[in-house]
Amino acid sequence: MVGSRTLTALVGIVGSLALSVLLYAYTDSLLFFLFVPFIPFLFARRDEGTNRPPIRECSRCEFTTRNPEFEYCPRDGSRLYERTDN
Incomplete structure (x- = not known):
């Protein structure tokens, strides 16, 4: 059985890759791949x-x-x- 943290991580990776493919198809640029690792910081709680x-x-x-x-x-x-x- 997959835990909730693992499931959340898998959904995040799949979502990130899907967004990356869409952005690549729209812009024809690989530059956004540099920012993909920083996406979790955008959604991190500030008061953690x-x-x-x-x-x-x-x-x-x-x-x-x-x-x-x-x-x-x-x-x-x-x-x-x-x-x-x-």
Whole structure:
């Protein structure tokens, strides 16, 4: 069974190739092929990184996590603090 992400990627590739063929037939130019890899950036969500949990880190060792269930470092037991430079 094909997952939803794989299906979305396949539809995107087929759509991109179909659009490429149509543009080539209409313009007789291969220049647009340079821009095809950038199409996903046009439809990317701008706020994608804002709803991720903040990075929490240990002040004694280099342990970092985004998992909100961790309040203390699993290595030395010290309290984790939010990193300010996410």
